Amino acid sequence: MKTDELSNINRREFLVLGSAASCLGIAALASTGAIYRYLMPVVSYGIASxxxxxxxxxxxxxxxxxxxxxxxxxxxxxxxxxxxxxxxxxxxxxxxxxxxxxxxxxxxxxxxxxxxxxxxxxxxxxxxxxxxxxxxxxxxxxxxxxxxxxxxxxxx
Ligand code: FES
Missing domain, CATH: 2.102.10.10 (Rieske [2Fe-2S] iron-sulphur domain)
Known part of the structure:
Protein backbone atom coordinates (compact mmCIF):
# COMPACT_ATOMS: atom_id res chain seq x y z
CA MET A 1 0.00 0.00 0.00
CA LYS A 2 1.15 3.45 -0.77
CA THR A 3 1.01 6.31 1.70
CA ASP A 4 -1.94 8.00 0.01
CA GLU A 5 -3.81 4.65 0.02
CA LEU A 6 -3.20 4.27 3.77
CA SER A 7 -4.78 7.62 4.47
CA ASN A 8 -7.90 6.55 2.58
CA ILE A 9 -8.55 3.20 4.28
CA ASN A 10 -11.85 2.75 6.00
CA ARG A 11 -12.41 1.54 9.52
CA ARG A 12 -12.93 -2.12 8.48
CA GLU A 13 -9.65 -2.24 6.54
CA PHE A 14 -7.85 -0.57 9.43
CA LEU A 15 -9.11 -3.23 11.86
CA VAL A 16 -8.15 -6.06 9.49
CA LEU A 17 -4.64 -4.65 9.05
CA GLY A 18 -4.31 -4.09 12.80
CA SER A 19 -5.43 -7.65 13.58
CA ALA A 20 -3.04 -9.10 11.02
CA ALA A 21 -0.15 -7.07 12.46
CA SER A 22 -1.05 -8.24 15.98
CA CYS A 23 -1.13 -11.87 14.90
CA LEU A 24 2.26 -11.52 13.23
CA GLY A 25 3.67 -9.93 16.37
CA ILE A 26 2.37 -12.69 18.61
CA ALA A 27 3.70 -15.36 16.25
CA ALA A 28 7.11 -13.66 16.22
CA LEU A 29 7.23 -13.55 20.03
CA ALA A 30 6.15 -17.18 20.32
CA SER A 31 8.73 -18.38 17.82
CA THR A 32 11.46 -16.35 19.56
CA GLY A 33 10.58 -18.09 22.82
CA ALA A 34 10.60 -21.51 21.15
CA ILE A 35 13.98 -20.84 19.52
CA TYR A 36 15.42 -19.62 22.83
CA ARG A 37 14.14 -22.74 24.60
CA TYR A 38 15.55 -24.94 21.85
CA LEU A 39 18.99 -23.37 22.09
CA MET A 40 19.22 -23.48 25.89
CA PRO A 41 20.20 -26.95 27.10
CA VAL A 42 17.85 -28.67 29.49
CA VAL A 43 20.24 -30.47 31.79
CA SER A 44 19.49 -32.25 34.99
CA TYR A 45 22.54 -33.27 36.94
CA GLY A 46 21.80 -36.30 39.08
CA ILE A 47 23.22 -36.99 42.46
CA ALA A 48 27.00 -37.35 42.41
CA SER A 49 28.24 -40.91 42.58
S1 FES B 1 11.48 -54.07 42.70
FE1 FES B 1 10.41 -55.94 42.63
S2 FES B 1 10.90 -56.86 44.47
FE2 FES B 1 11.97 -55.03 44.53
Missing amino acids: KFRLEASALPEVGDGLVFPDQKVMLIRKSDHELGVISLVCTHLGCTVARVATGFQCPCHGSQYDSEGVVVGGPAPQTLAWHTVKVLPGNEVEIDTSSRVDENTYYKI
Missing part, protein backbone atom coordinates in the same frame (compact mmCIF):
# COMPACT_ATOMS: atom_id res chain seq x y z
CA LYS A 50 30.89 -40.00 45.15
CA PHE A 51 30.23 -38.29 48.44
CA ARG A 52 32.20 -37.68 51.60
CA LEU A 53 31.49 -38.03 55.26
CA GLU A 54 33.34 -36.80 58.32
CA ALA A 55 34.73 -39.63 60.41
CA SER A 56 32.90 -38.17 63.40
CA ALA A 57 29.58 -38.89 61.62
CA LEU A 58 30.23 -42.61 61.19
CA PRO A 59 27.62 -44.97 62.65
CA GLU A 60 28.19 -46.83 65.88
CA VAL A 61 29.83 -50.25 65.71
CA GLY A 62 27.26 -52.81 64.57
CA ASP A 63 24.95 -50.13 63.17
CA GLY A 64 24.25 -48.65 59.75
CA LEU A 65 23.69 -45.15 58.46
CA VAL A 66 21.22 -44.76 55.58
CA PHE A 67 21.75 -42.11 52.90
CA PRO A 68 18.32 -41.89 51.26
CA ASP A 69 19.34 -39.66 48.35
CA GLN A 70 22.23 -41.91 47.37
CA LYS A 71 20.24 -45.06 48.22
CA VAL A 72 23.03 -46.70 50.18
CA MET A 73 23.70 -47.69 53.75
CA LEU A 74 27.09 -47.36 55.41
CA ILE A 75 27.70 -50.28 57.77
CA ARG A 76 30.20 -50.17 60.58
CA LYS A 77 31.10 -53.76 61.31
CA SER A 78 33.79 -53.00 63.88
CA ASP A 79 35.87 -50.08 65.11
CA HIS A 80 38.01 -50.30 61.99
CA GLU A 81 35.78 -51.81 59.30
CA LEU A 82 33.27 -50.06 57.02
CA GLY A 83 31.15 -51.39 54.20
CA VAL A 84 28.55 -49.82 51.91
CA ILE A 85 25.53 -51.67 50.65
CA SER A 86 23.13 -50.45 47.97
CA LEU A 87 19.47 -50.06 48.82
CA VAL A 88 18.37 -50.53 45.21
CA CYS A 89 16.41 -53.72 44.77
CA THR A 90 17.93 -56.00 42.16
CA HIS A 91 14.49 -56.94 40.84
CA LEU A 92 13.19 -53.71 39.31
CA GLY A 93 15.05 -51.00 41.18
CA CYS A 94 12.78 -49.95 44.02
CA THR A 95 14.45 -48.73 47.19
CA VAL A 96 14.50 -51.41 49.84
CA ALA A 97 13.64 -50.63 53.44
CA ARG A 98 15.66 -51.68 56.42
CA VAL A 99 13.88 -54.25 58.60
CA ALA A 100 14.94 -56.25 61.64
CA THR A 101 16.11 -59.19 59.55
CA GLY A 102 17.83 -57.16 56.83
CA PHE A 103 16.05 -55.42 53.98
CA GLN A 104 12.66 -55.70 52.35
CA CYS A 105 11.45 -54.31 49.06
CA PRO A 106 8.07 -52.56 49.22
CA CYS A 107 7.32 -53.12 45.54
CA HIS A 108 7.14 -56.88 45.08
CA GLY A 109 8.24 -58.18 48.44
CA SER A 110 11.82 -59.30 47.87
CA GLN A 111 13.64 -59.94 51.10
CA TYR A 112 17.35 -59.69 51.77
CA ASP A 113 19.34 -60.58 54.85
CA SER A 114 21.47 -57.98 56.62
CA GLU A 115 24.29 -58.52 54.12
CA GLY A 116 22.04 -58.12 51.10
CA VAL A 117 21.71 -61.79 50.18
CA VAL A 118 18.30 -62.65 48.70
CA VAL A 119 16.23 -64.79 51.06
CA GLY A 120 12.85 -64.39 49.39
CA GLY A 121 10.90 -62.84 46.54
CA PRO A 122 11.64 -62.24 42.89
CA ALA A 123 15.00 -60.42 43.28
CA PRO A 124 17.60 -62.24 41.18
CA GLN A 125 20.80 -61.03 42.89
CA THR A 126 22.37 -59.87 46.11
CA LEU A 127 22.26 -56.14 46.81
CA ALA A 128 25.32 -54.35 45.40
CA TRP A 129 28.23 -53.33 47.59
CA HIS A 130 30.36 -50.24 46.98
CA THR A 131 33.80 -48.93 47.85
CA VAL A 132 34.72 -46.80 50.83
CA LYS A 133 37.97 -44.89 50.79
CA VAL A 134 39.62 -43.22 53.76
CA LEU A 135 40.82 -39.73 52.86
CA PRO A 136 43.34 -37.52 54.60
CA GLY A 137 41.64 -35.14 56.97
CA ASN A 138 39.48 -37.67 58.76
CA GLU A 139 36.98 -38.18 55.97
CA VAL A 140 35.66 -41.22 54.16
CA GLU A 141 34.50 -41.23 50.56
CA ILE A 142 31.77 -43.51 49.28
CA ASP A 143 31.62 -44.29 45.57
CA THR A 144 28.18 -45.53 44.56
CA SER A 145 29.29 -46.10 40.96
CA SER A 146 31.69 -48.82 42.05
CA ARG A 147 30.79 -52.44 42.55
CA VAL A 148 32.70 -54.80 44.83
CA ASP A 149 32.12 -58.28 46.15
CA GLU A 150 29.44 -58.64 48.75
CA ASN A 151 30.61 -58.43 52.34
CA THR A 152 33.57 -56.25 51.40
CA TYR A 153 34.62 -54.20 54.40
CA TYR A 154 37.34 -51.58 54.27
CA LYS A 155 39.83 -50.80 57.02
CA ILE A 156 39.60 -47.33 58.50
Whole structure:
Protein backbone atom coordinates (compact mmCIF):
# COMPACT_ATOMS: atom_id res chain seq x y z
CA MET A 1 0.00 0.00 0.00
CA LYS A 2 1.15 3.45 -0.77
CA THR A 3 1.01 6.31 1.70
CA ASP A 4 -1.94 8.00 0.01
CA GLU A 5 -3.81 4.65 0.02
CA LEU A 6 -3.20 4.27 3.77
CA SER A 7 -4.78 7.62 4.47
CA ASN A 8 -7.90 6.55 2.58
CA ILE A 9 -8.55 3.20 4.28
CA ASN A 10 -11.85 2.75 6.00
CA ARG A 11 -12.41 1.54 9.52
CA ARG A 12 -12.93 -2.12 8.48
CA GLU A 13 -9.65 -2.24 6.54
CA PHE A 14 -7.85 -0.57 9.43
CA LEU A 15 -9.11 -3.23 11.86
CA VAL A 16 -8.15 -6.06 9.49
CA LEU A 17 -4.64 -4.65 9.05
CA GLY A 18 -4.31 -4.09 12.80
CA SER A 19 -5.43 -7.65 13.58
CA ALA A 20 -3.04 -9.10 11.02
CA ALA A 21 -0.15 -7.07 12.46
CA SER A 22 -1.05 -8.24 15.98
CA CYS A 23 -1.13 -11.87 14.90
CA LEU A 24 2.26 -11.52 13.23
CA GLY A 25 3.67 -9.93 16.37
CA ILE A 26 2.37 -12.69 18.61
CA ALA A 27 3.70 -15.36 16.25
CA ALA A 28 7.11 -13.66 16.22
CA LEU A 29 7.23 -13.55 20.03
CA ALA A 30 6.15 -17.18 20.32
CA SER A 31 8.73 -18.38 17.82
CA THR A 32 11.46 -16.35 19.56
CA GLY A 33 10.58 -18.09 22.82
CA ALA A 34 10.60 -21.51 21.15
CA ILE A 35 13.98 -20.84 19.52
CA TYR A 36 15.42 -19.62 22.83
CA ARG A 37 14.14 -22.74 24.60
CA TYR A 38 15.55 -24.94 21.85
CA LEU A 39 18.99 -23.37 22.09
CA MET A 40 19.22 -23.48 25.89
CA PRO A 41 20.20 -26.95 27.10
CA VAL A 42 17.85 -28.67 29.49
CA VAL A 43 20.24 -30.47 31.79
CA SER A 44 19.49 -32.25 34.99
CA TYR A 45 22.54 -33.27 36.94
CA GLY A 46 21.80 -36.30 39.08
CA ILE A 47 23.22 -36.99 42.46
CA ALA A 48 27.00 -37.35 42.41
CA SER A 49 28.24 -40.91 42.58
CA LYS A 50 30.89 -40.00 45.15
CA PHE A 51 30.23 -38.29 48.44
CA ARG A 52 32.20 -37.68 51.60
CA LEU A 53 31.49 -38.03 55.26
CA GLU A 54 33.34 -36.80 58.32
CA ALA A 55 34.73 -39.63 60.41
CA SER A 56 32.90 -38.17 63.40
CA ALA A 57 29.58 -38.89 61.62
CA LEU A 58 30.23 -42.61 61.19
CA PRO A 59 27.62 -44.97 62.65
CA GLU A 60 28.19 -46.83 65.88
CA VAL A 61 29.83 -50.25 65.71
CA GLY A 62 27.26 -52.81 64.57
CA ASP A 63 24.95 -50.13 63.17
CA GLY A 64 24.25 -48.65 59.75
CA LEU A 65 23.69 -45.15 58.46
CA VAL A 66 21.22 -44.76 55.58
CA PHE A 67 21.75 -42.11 52.90
CA PRO A 68 18.32 -41.89 51.26
CA ASP A 69 19.34 -39.66 48.35
CA GLN A 70 22.23 -41.91 47.37
CA LYS A 71 20.24 -45.06 48.22
CA VAL A 72 23.03 -46.70 50.18
CA MET A 73 23.70 -47.69 53.75
CA LEU A 74 27.09 -47.36 55.41
CA ILE A 75 27.70 -50.28 57.77
CA ARG A 76 30.20 -50.17 60.58
CA LYS A 77 31.10 -53.76 61.31
CA SER A 78 33.79 -53.00 63.88
CA ASP A 79 35.87 -50.08 65.11
CA HIS A 80 38.01 -50.30 61.99
CA GLU A 81 35.78 -51.81 59.30
CA LEU A 82 33.27 -50.06 57.02
CA GLY A 83 31.15 -51.39 54.20
CA VAL A 84 28.55 -49.82 51.91
CA ILE A 85 25.53 -51.67 50.65
CA SER A 86 23.13 -50.45 47.97
CA LEU A 87 19.47 -50.06 48.82
CA VAL A 88 18.37 -50.53 45.21
CA CYS A 89 16.41 -53.72 44.77
CA THR A 90 17.93 -56.00 42.16
CA HIS A 91 14.49 -56.94 40.84
CA LEU A 92 13.19 -53.71 39.31
CA GLY A 93 15.05 -51.00 41.18
CA CYS A 94 12.78 -49.95 44.02
CA THR A 95 14.45 -48.73 47.19
CA VAL A 96 14.50 -51.41 49.84
CA ALA A 97 13.64 -50.63 53.44
CA ARG A 98 15.66 -51.68 56.42
CA VAL A 99 13.88 -54.25 58.60
CA ALA A 100 14.94 -56.25 61.64
CA THR A 101 16.11 -59.19 59.55
CA GLY A 102 17.83 -57.16 56.83
CA PHE A 103 16.05 -55.42 53.98
CA GLN A 104 12.66 -55.70 52.35
CA CYS A 105 11.45 -54.31 49.06
CA PRO A 106 8.07 -52.56 49.22
CA CYS A 107 7.32 -53.12 45.54
CA HIS A 108 7.14 -56.88 45.08
CA GLY A 109 8.24 -58.18 48.44
CA SER A 110 11.82 -59.30 47.87
CA GLN A 111 13.64 -59.94 51.10
CA TYR A 112 17.35 -59.69 51.77
CA ASP A 113 19.34 -60.58 54.85
CA SER A 114 21.47 -57.98 56.62
CA GLU A 115 24.29 -58.52 54.12
CA GLY A 116 22.04 -58.12 51.10
CA VAL A 117 21.71 -61.79 50.18
CA VAL A 118 18.30 -62.65 48.70
CA VAL A 119 16.23 -64.79 51.06
CA GLY A 120 12.85 -64.39 49.39
CA GLY A 121 10.90 -62.84 46.54
CA PRO A 122 11.64 -62.24 42.89
CA ALA A 123 15.00 -60.42 43.28
CA PRO A 124 17.60 -62.24 41.18
CA GLN A 125 20.80 -61.03 42.89
CA THR A 126 22.37 -59.87 46.11
CA LEU A 127 22.26 -56.14 46.81
CA ALA A 128 25.32 -54.35 45.40
CA TRP A 129 28.23 -53.33 47.59
CA HIS A 130 30.36 -50.24 46.98
CA THR A 131 33.80 -48.93 47.85
CA VAL A 132 34.72 -46.80 50.83
CA LYS A 133 37.97 -44.89 50.79
CA VAL A 134 39.62 -43.22 53.76
CA LEU A 135 40.82 -39.73 52.86
CA PRO A 136 43.34 -37.52 54.60
CA GLY A 137 41.64 -35.14 56.97
CA ASN A 138 39.48 -37.67 58.76
CA GLU A 139 36.98 -38.18 55.97
CA VAL A 140 35.66 -41.22 54.16
CA GLU A 141 34.50 -41.23 50.56
CA ILE A 142 31.77 -43.51 49.28
CA ASP A 143 31.62 -44.29 45.57
CA THR A 144 28.18 -45.53 44.56
CA SER A 145 29.29 -46.10 40.96
CA SER A 146 31.69 -48.82 42.05
CA ARG A 147 30.79 -52.44 42.55
CA VAL A 148 32.70 -54.80 44.83
CA ASP A 149 32.12 -58.28 46.15
CA GLU A 150 29.44 -58.64 48.75
CA ASN A 151 30.61 -58.43 52.34
CA THR A 152 33.57 -56.25 51.40
CA TYR A 153 34.62 -54.20 54.40
CA TYR A 154 37.34 -51.58 54.27
CA LYS A 155 39.83 -50.80 57.02
CA ILE A 156 39.60 -47.33 58.50
S1 FES B 1 11.48 -54.07 42.70
FE1 FES B 1 11.97 -55.03 44.53
S2 FES B 1 10.90 -56.86 44.47
FE2 FES B 1 10.41 -55.94 42.63
